Amino acid sequence: MERELLLLGLLRRQDMHGYQLNEFIERDLTMCTDLKKSTAYFLLDKLVKDELVSFQQTQEGARPPRRVYHLTEKGEAEFQRLLRENLSVYDPVRFPNDIGLLFADALPADELLRLLQDQRESLQLALAAIEAAPPHPGPLQWVIDHRRAHLQSELDWLTTIIARLATETAS
Amino acid sequence: MERELLLLGLLRRQDMHGYQLNEFIERDLTMCTDLKKSTAYFLLDKLVKDELVSFQQTQEGARPPRRVYHLTEKGEAEFQRLLRENLSVYDPVRFPNDIGLLFADALPADELLRLLQDQRESLQLALAAIEAAPPHPGPLQWVIDHRRAHLQSELDWLTTIIARLATETAS
DNA sequence: GGGCGCATGTAATGAGTTACATGATTGA
DNA sequence: TCAATCATGTAACTCATTACATGCGCCC
Incomplete structure (x- = not known):
């Protein structure tokens, strides 16, 4: 339901056409969502059917x-209903990388170490991208802060286990 | 692809039948994955078709x-291929709650505060559940540690913005 | 006799993506 | 003239879930 919430929330701020919505999402909201263009058009149709939005053809x-x-x-x-629902419950997150971690003992320690260092690099790239982002207005800044805090916590954790692994390998 | 990796990795440790796999996943791996039973059966069929696993009927x-x-x-x-792929790249995570956050200014400050406090409670429940988990053997413990670190970081962050919001509301 | 555990699946549905199609205009 | 931008969409597909179906044995 977050995708519907997103579209409703954006249209609540101002009327927009589909292309405009997609551009905004792609330009400014990449760290919030990965909604694709055709999905957006599809959802807009659905919202019209459900009478949550109306539209006017212009040229x-x-x-x-x-x-x-x-x-x-x-x-x-x-929108009000979805927003309250969204904010009041913590939505647990799954980490695909945990599955690999589960089988870490299938690899020789030195190779595992190298792979995790690669992962850390890609994490650092993501973090650098966030740090480089210019300050944004209002609530979007919260989202950016959240993301930075999350990535930093992930980086700390990865660094910890890499260090642990490195001393074990050395001994 | 994590689901395939999970099944391959479990079968690599020991031969199992579908029911047994499902039981293990449901009992011990709830914090790793939310793979459902029929999905598991479906994937096992696919793995057989792809000749990644074989099976023997017993009674x-x-x-x-x-x-x-x-x-x-x-x-x-x-398995080796998927494992290396999985471990070497950080898979960015989306937070559904960020979408709600984006529209936080649509709510009166006091109600927003209450909703976020509710969210924090549900977060604390999840954290308590992890803390209560008995120590697990080997790599599974890593996954648990990761999860705890993540939830703690989320809790810290939520607490921060709740505090910020509370002082703003009071003034 | 009724419900639970064992063990497997199918069918229908939903959500989302990819790849493709269209057709005019604008800029290099 | 060639690519890019504007603006919308459809079709085919993947992936996963829900709900349902089966049928025997065991225990109360």
């Missing part, structure tokens, strides 16, 4: 026609 | 017949 010059979407009253109510 | 007394699965050489090779 500028010879440009392709646009559907400018607008949040309905029913949509506003649903 | 004890009048019990339902079992399929005891066994990792093939090809399966072992695929």
Whole structure:
């Protein structure tokens, strides 16, 4: 349901057409969501069917026609409901990397060490990307802060087990 | 691909039948994966088709017949490949709660505060569950440690923004 | 006799992605 | 003239889940 919440929330701020929504999501919200373009169009159709948004066809010059979407009253109510639900419960996260960790003993210690160092590098890249991000307005800054805190915690943890592993290997 | 890796890795340790696999996953690996029973059966079929595992039908007394699965050489090779891939790259995580956070300004500050406190409670429950877990052997302990570190970091962060919000509301 | 444990599956559905299609305009 | 931007979508597919079905044996 987060994807619906996202679209409703963005349309609540201002009316937008699909392309515009997709651009904004891709440009500014990559650290929040990985919603794909066609999924967005699909969901917009669904929201229209459910009468949570309405749209108006417009056209500028010879440009392709646009559907400018607008949040309905029913949509506003649903937004409020979804938002409260989303914020009130912690949604547990699964780490795909934990599965690999589970079988870490299948590898020779030195190779495991190298692989985890590679993983740490890709983690550091992600962290650097966040650090480089310019300050954003309002709640988006919270999301960025959250992400940074999370990545830093992951980095600390990986560093710990790499160190533990390194001393074991050396001995 | 983590689900395949999980099944291959478990079968690599010892031959098992589907029911046994499902029991083990449900009993001991809830913090690693949420793989469902029918999905497991489905994936086992697929692994057989791909010749990554073979099976032998057995029967004890009048019990339902079992399929005891066994990792093939090809399966072992695929396991090695998947394991290295899994361990060498950090897989970025999405937080559904971030979407709600993005629209936090749609709520009155006092209600937002209450909702986040609810979220923190559900987070604390998850953390308590982990703390209560008895020590596990080998790599599974790593996974538990990782999970605890993550939940603790989440809790710290939520506590921080709740505090920030509380002072803002008070003023 | 009724429910639980054992052991396997199928069918229907949902959610999301990929790859592709269209067709005009704008800029190099 | 060639690619990119604008703007929308469809079709086919993958992946996973839910709900349901089966049927025997065991225990109370």
